[in-house]
Amino acid sequence: MCGITGILAFNEIGRINLANLEKATHTLAHRGPDNQGIYSTQSVGLGHQRLSIIDTSSNGNQPFQILDGRYVITFNGEIFNYQKLRKELLSKGIQFKSDSDTEVLLHLFAQEGKDCFNKLNGFFAFAIYDSLENSLFIARDRLGIKPLLYFYDDSKFLFGSEMNAMLSYDIEKEIDQEALNYYLQLNYTPSPLTMLRGVKKLEPGHYMTVQNGQISKHQYYDVPNDNLQTSPLNYHSAKTQLQNLLEKSVERRMIADVPLGCFLSGGIDSSVITSVASGQTQSLKTFSIGFEENHFFDETHYAELVAQKFKTDHTTFKLTNEEITNHLSSIIDHIDEPFADSSAIPVYLLSKKTREHVTVALSGDGADEIFSGYNKHSAWWKMENNWKFKTLISLINPVAHFLPKSRSGALSNAARQVERFANAMKMNATDRYWFLASFTSQTQVNQLLKHPLNNYSQRNSWMEPMTDVKSINDLLRLDTKFVLPNDMLKKVDLMSMANSLEVRVPFLDHELVDFVFSLPESMKLNGSIRKKILQDTYRSILPVELYNRPKKGFEIPLLDWLKTSLSGELNEHLFDKEKIISQGLFNWSEIERLKKQLFSRNPEDTHARVWGLYVFQKWHSKYL
Known part of the structure; x- marks a missing residue:
């Protein structure tokens, strides 16, 4: 497990940014404190921060080169079947100078190119430079366990494990308004978007090739579709x-x-x-x-x-x-x-x-998404298959409407869920999924933003799988492609x-x-x-x-903290009228309304919205 970054320059302007490679690499030191490695030529630079897990000797340090330096890799992750692959490569006459999975991966790529993915079992984000072709190949694992960001313009292509590394190359820092809109709804930014315009996340199961200023992206894996094939097992x-x-x-x-x-x-x-x-x-x-x-x-x-x-x-x-x-x-x-x-x-x-x-x-991690572990999954199933559930929710909702709602107690959380499911029952599959994935409605976000988003094409693209729902597996498939990599795995x-x-x-x-x-x-x-x-x-x-106990997930008493020990932080970074107005992003009247609801008897999910705004403000102060 490591941190990686790099640059491929297309011209003299791009080459100037090679001077920032070491600084960018150093920002990832927490990801790999055991060794820092740099590879640099006139047009390419690769950086690596190593956390030594397999072959902890210096033989496994990166960037790693083979075939007299033709191929160079900087790699984050683990290849769990590397020993089997190593034996196969040895039988073909390949010689190794380390016991690392990194070297196995690089030799496999040299042998099979993009077809190497068919043999890999692991999680990874890596970049391979081919000095003979002066080309760069970057890839991310099938499910998106490891992150990989990229940026390109007319002069260069950049990549990195984290935004910190990308910012070290002095790229323009402009907020992506579309990303901000979705962040305010979801409390995270789904790929390929990031909060900065021009910086993108490589999607899970994808790779990119960069050569002669030409960039192409391809998908090599997708979560299987149950509607196409079903297991014959009992x-x-x-x-x-x-x-x-x-x-x-x-x-x-x-x-x-x-x-x-x-x-x-x-x-x-x-x-x-x-x-x-x-x-x-x-x-x-x-x-x-x-x-x-x-x-x-x-x-x-x-x-x-x-x-x-x-x-x-x-x-x-x-x-x-x-x-x-x-x-x-x-x-x-x-x-x-x-x-x-x-x-x-x-x-x-x-x-x-x-x-x-x-x-x-x-x-x-991951079991809830692939096996159906969330309340929304069972509620969805009941909405489609259980008339008693729908009737009960409809009868209880008028009462629940008047009860305090929050995640901080059993009764208040139950009331919150009843009202949420009552609203979801009235929606089509696409709107229902987005509603259940969100903390904030589009209407509420529009009221909050000074400049609301008018085009929702990216959301429509994400939600396309929900236009023809045939089973709960369609719901799980989207969770695995959307929520899992962008929220759960990013967090971990x-x-x-x-x-x-x-x-x-x-x-x-x-x-x-x-x-x-x-x-x-x-x-x-x-x-x-x-x-x-x-x-x-x-x-x-x-x-x-x-068994047979309520599922809580890995939740925390956030509402209590925001109202007590973190109230000073909120007043300094979020509930400051002068700061909000000068920032020019949010309407102060809506911020003020959120503050009142947070401290009311019926906070609902306001604490999640307030926390999202607080985190944004801290980030904005640090980087912008």
Whole structure:
């Protein structure tokens, strides 16, 4: 796991930017503190910050060259089947000078070019320079586990793991108004957009080629479409196949030359990963995080039950409000563009504390998206299949309408969900999905912005899969392509790499993902039972207490914090009339209205909107 950046200059103006390569590389030092490497010629520069995981010797340092320097790579990620690929290459007479997966990847590319993706099992973002062709090849893994940004104009092509690196090349810093519009709705910016005009994210499963100033982008992988192919397996056989694939996935991700552990939240997903990993090592270290002053959000009791069951070396970190406040500046400082999923806060602190014990951690991310783990999935199914649910929601909603709504208590959260689902039932599939993915409506965003967006073509492109919904798998497929890489995986990458911790996600092994998307929706969702096949496969293995309890996700008491320990920060950066007016982006009257609602008895999701604006303001102050 590392940080990468680079530049390919098209002319003399572009070559001037080569002077910024070392500065750009250094901005990624937190992603890879073990070594910094630079490769530079008159027209190209590659930078690398290394976090040593496999072959920790200097032989694995990057940028890495082969064939007398024809091919040079800077690579972020891991190739889990590199040992098998190495044997195949050795049989063809290839000689190696390291034991790293980096060298295997580069030789494989030299042999097979873009077809190398067919053989890769792993997660990655990499750039390969061909000095003979003076061309650059960049790529991102199938599911978008690792990030890759790029920028180009008439004089140069730039790439980097984070926005910080891109800004080091002195590109123009202009807010992308379309990106701002979607950020205010979603609290993150989906690819290919970023908050800066001209800087783009390479989409998952894509690669780009750059040569002679010509740039082309291609897709090499897409999440399988259940409507095209369905698994012929019966339920029992499917459970067996799932268990086999997951065990192989975890086994691949246990390969490391440094200490390895596992995140353990106490939910089904991380508990399943822990159960499998504990069977493949004598002493598995597991880590969980809880909130000492807010028991509604604390699920460490369940994590400890799992740890006892599988005899792991378990550590529980209990956070206080003061500790969280003290780390807030560091957390936001590592957000390279506005990103306001507030669960990034505990992920950062869990990563920071876990890094004191291990260098690699397994996580349960991805299971909710591919198996159907969210409330919206079961609600969607009931909207389409259960008239009793629709009738009940319609009857309860008038009462729920008058109840306080927030995520900070069981009753208020239930009232919030009832009203949300009542509104969603009236919509078509496309509008419903966008509504359930958003914290803020387009109308509310238009009221907030000084210059509202008029063209929603990018949103229409993202939502195109919802125009012909045939099963819940269509919903899951879009979650896996849209929410997973842009929100969940970005959060984990940013917060773990801020602490030089590599996080591996066994549920997102592409062989497992392809299999799960071949299964019919009935194996994943049956009424109120979410992730059915995953739960049933491990029901006899996991503690019984994990089943039939409310799903909370990795949520935090954000509303309480904003009204108490963070109120001073809000007053300084967001609730400042003079600052908002001079900035020229937002209408002060709407900011003022949000402040009043935040401190009212019925905050609803206002805390998420306020947090998103606060994070944006902090980012804007730092970079613009």
